[in-house]
Amino acid sequence: MSKLAVNKDFCIGAGLCVLTDADVFDQDDDGIVTLLVDDPGDGPSIKEAVANCPSGALSLVDE
Amino acid sequence: MTETRELPLSMQREGFDPAPALAAIRENEGITKVSTGFGIDAWLITRYADVRAVLSDPATFSNSRVSELPLPGVDKIKRKELAERQAGNLLALDPPAHGRLRRLLTPEFTLRRIRRLEPRIVEIVDEHLDAMERKGPPADLVADFALPIPSLVICELLGVPYSDRAGFQERSNRQLDLSVPLDERLALQEESRDYMATLVERAKADPGEDMLGMLVREHGDDLTSVELIGIAGLLLIAGHETTSNMLGLGTLALLQHPDQLAIVRDQPERVDAAVEELLRWLSIVHSGTGKIATRDVEVAGQLIKEGEFVMCALPTANRDPQLRSEPDELDVTRGEIGHLAFGHGIHHCLGAPLARMELRTALPALLKRFPDLRAVSSTPDFRSFHVIYGLTSMEVAW
Ligand code: HEM
Ligand code: SF4
Numbered sequence: 001m002s003k004l005a006v007n008k009d010f011c012i013g014a015g016l017c018v019l020t021d022a023d024v025f026d027q028d029d030d031g032i033v034t035l036l037v038d039d040p041g042d043g044p045s046i047k048e049a050v051a052n053c054p055s056g057a058l059s060l061v062d063e
Numbered sequence: 064m065t066e067t068r069e070l071p072l073s074m075q076r077e078g079f080d081p082a083p084a085l086a087a088i089r090e091n092e093g094i095t096k097v098s099t100g101f102g103i104d105a106w107l108i109t110r111y112a113d114v115r116a117v118l119s120d121p122a123t124f125s126n127s128r129v130s131e132l133p134l135p136g137v138d139k140i141k142r143k144e145l146a147e148r149q150a151g152n153l154l155a156l157d158p159p160a161h162g163r164l165r166r167l168l169t170p171e172f173t174l175r176r177i178r179r180l181e182p183r184i185v186e187i188v189d190e191h192l193d194a195m196e197r198k199g200p201p202a203d204l205v206a207d208f209a210l211p212i213p214s215l216v217i218c219e220l221l222g223v224p225y226s227d228r229a230g231f232q233e234r235s236n237r238q239l240d241l242s243v244p245l246d247e248r249l250a251l252q253e254e255s256r257d258y259m260a261t262l263v264e265r266a267k268a269d270p271g272e273d274m275l276g277m278l279v280r281e282h283g284d285d286l287t288s289v290e291l292i293g294i295a296g297l298l299l300i301a302g303h304e305t306t307s308n309m310l311g312l313g314t315l316a317l318l319q320h321p322d323q324l325a326i327v328r329d330q331p332e333r334v335d336a337a338v339e340e341l342l343r344w345l346s347i348v349h350s351g352t353g354k355i356a357t358r359d360v361e362v363a364g365q366l367i368k369e370g371e372f373v374m375c376a377l378p379t380a381n382r383d384p385q386l387r388s389e390p391d392e393l394d395v396t397r398g399e400i401g402h403l404a405f406g407h408g409i410h411h412c413l414g415a416p417l418a419r420m421e422l423r424t425a426l427p428a429l430l431k432r433f434p435d436l437r438a439v440s441s442t443p444d445f446r447s448f449h450v451i452y453g454l455t456s457m458e459v460a461w
Contacts (some may be wrong), residue, residue, distance in 0.1 A: 012162075013169035014411045016400055031169035049437050054411035056119060 002042040004050070004062035010057035017053055021045035033057060035050050070447055072097045073107055073376050074241075074349045078445070079316060080391065081346075081378040085109060089379050093363030097374070100241060103132055105353060105372040106365070109405070111383035113363050114375040117354070118408035124158045124354035124373055126410070127157045130370065134245070148256065151286075151293020154352045159453070161409055164294065167282050168413060171274055177416040180220070181424070187215050188425045193430045199389045200460035201439055208429065209310035209454075210303075213421055217302025220272025220417075221295060223262060231258060235300040242448035259292045259299070274298070298414075305347065308453030310425055313341045315457060316393060317430070318438055323395045328430035336398025338422045343402035344393045346378035351406050377403050378452075386416075411436060435461035 004049030017024075017029045024040045025033055040046050042060055072095075075082035089109035097107045104208055108114050108261045117124050149155035153164055158394045170176070191212055195202045202208070214232060237243045238251045262275065267283070270276035275295055278286060286294075317324035327337045354373045358368060367373060381402050382390040405412035412418070430436065439458040446455045 012165055012409055012411060013173060014405075015174045015416055016411075018174055019400055027173045027175065029170060030166070036241040048399075048401075054118075054407045055409055 001063050003046075003063050004035075004040050004042065004046055005061045006033060006035065007057050007059075010055045012055045014054050017049040017058060020049040020052060023051060045057045069098075069100065071100045071241075073105075073374055073446065074450075074452075076378070076445070076447070076452065079312070079345060079393075081376065081382060085376055085379045086382065090384060091378075092365075094365045097406075099353070099372070101134060101245065102238065103372055105374045106362070106367050107350075107374050107376055108362060108381075109376045109379040110363060111380045111386040114377065114380040114403055116361065116408050117373060117375055118351075118403075118406060118410070120372075121157050121409055123357055123360050125157050125357050126155055126352050126354055127160070128355035128357065129353055129372075130155065134373075148252070148289075149293070151290035151295075152297050153294070156411065164290070165409070165413070167278070167286070168294070171277070171345070171396045172413050172416055174416050177420050180216070180417070180422060183219070184212075184216060184424050185428075187212055188428045190386055191399070192428060196432065201458050204314060204457040204459045205307070205311050205454055206456065209314070209457075210307040212310065212425055213306035213418075214263075214303050216417070216421060217299060220274055221302070222266060222271050222275040222300055223295075223299060227258070231255065231299060232303065234258075235303050236449075238300070239304055239450040240446075240448055241450065253353045255296055255300075256292055257261060260288070263291045263295060301412075301414055302417075304449075304451050304453075305414070306421045308347045308451055309342065309345065309418070309422055311454040311457055312345050312347065312452065313426060314424065314429065314436075314459075315438060315443055315454065316341060316345065317426070318436065320393055320395075323393060324430060326395055327427055328434070330391065333396065333398075334423045334427055337395035337399035337421075338426070339400055339402065340393065340395045341422070342404040343381045343387070345452070346381045346402075346404050348377055348404065348406070349450065349452060350374045350376055352410065368436070375403075377406070422439060437461065 008057060011033045013027060015027055017033055024035060024037055026036050028034050050060050093109050093110050093113060096104050098104050108117055153161060192210055195207050214228060215225055234251050234255050238248050266275040266279045270279040278291060317327060326333055356367045356369055356371050356373055358369050381404060384390050405415045436459055439460050444455045446453050
């Protein structure tokens, strides 16, 4: 099981994560990624969002 | 050194497709030395995974050091001046300078902010379709539809008077056209900056509700005038020369694939995916900004030495079988977003949410309004020497 890690310092606000799964990802007023759920797990849409994130702000870390 | 008028390999295409020579490099050695057309050689990266890796590593592949390259006919003083003129140009900056500016602009381009523009974009599209209908066929799809729509949108967003369009449309087009002599392109850049400078001065005196006004109001103390000019100039040119070519080429591609055209026209729930597939398949930006290696580094088994120039072949990478099966097929029913048409890494297109909104509004509206739309000529007028691929014109009837 892996856990989603978010590094807001890297986020460039491209919003691809929101396009991938709008139930989990959102952008704050500054355009920076925020999570809408506490524990999004590591399902297919999370993996896809991590793979698509252009800035490396999203990653999956082993627990 | 003289300028070549030969088309650099990175820009060579056959119709919509990257030239077979490029695909062959991707399948074989993966990387090759190419001539850039301005007297310097470059390593051209062609595979999806390698392009992503290069674009993800700005510490090793620097955009800002490109200003050190010896351009033919440009002496040292002029070069320094050119480098200074890079202020505000996100594409010429590395971290942390890049992040500082990008963060000021990010809030303006979030999906949420762009969604607020939707009603106005719908209106602009309808106005242009009405005008085409009133005038009757034939029309030039580029001049009457593909260019003016994104042009008007970015003007309104930025706060650039649309009535000045004749001047800046011509300038942005010729600035990016490699068949125009370098001297003339540099002079045009200068003219564009002068034009932007007047707009920035105006916004400083009386900041409006547009993006220039916002930047002046909210960040007037952190941004120099030169930076404001650079930012606004990049947004104007990027807003003009990109979506418009996607609209032109995308329409032509769909006309040549009538079954897929019908999907875009009749199935609104599939339009988002279709737009992604068109972005991938057309990859209108041939290579994005070149980079300088800041250390010796290996890519695709090849040693790249510190100081060497590196370019990424986006269309070739987007046709990599590692990214999609049957990559050379246009199939609008798939539409994953992992492609590289908007770049990757910290320079990933700032305007992507806007471009997506424009495309998914304009393409189906055009096809619905003119269900019998057809290209008058069977030989498309591709513009080959342009940094961004597209059509010079496209006569259509209905
Ligand atoms: C379909 C249309 C578009 C395509 C295919 C496209 C493509 C790209 C690509 C490939 C890059 C990265 C270039 C590189 O790494 O050298 C980029 C960056 C950029 N684009 Fe777009 N673009 C489009 C529309 C727009 C629009 C409408 C705007 C502005 C409103 C825009 C603004 C920018 C800016 C400012 C950057 C630089 C970002 C940075 O360096 O951080 N683009 N675009
Ligand atoms: S995809 Fe990555 S860079 Fe873009 S908003 Fe999400 S976390 Fe930020």
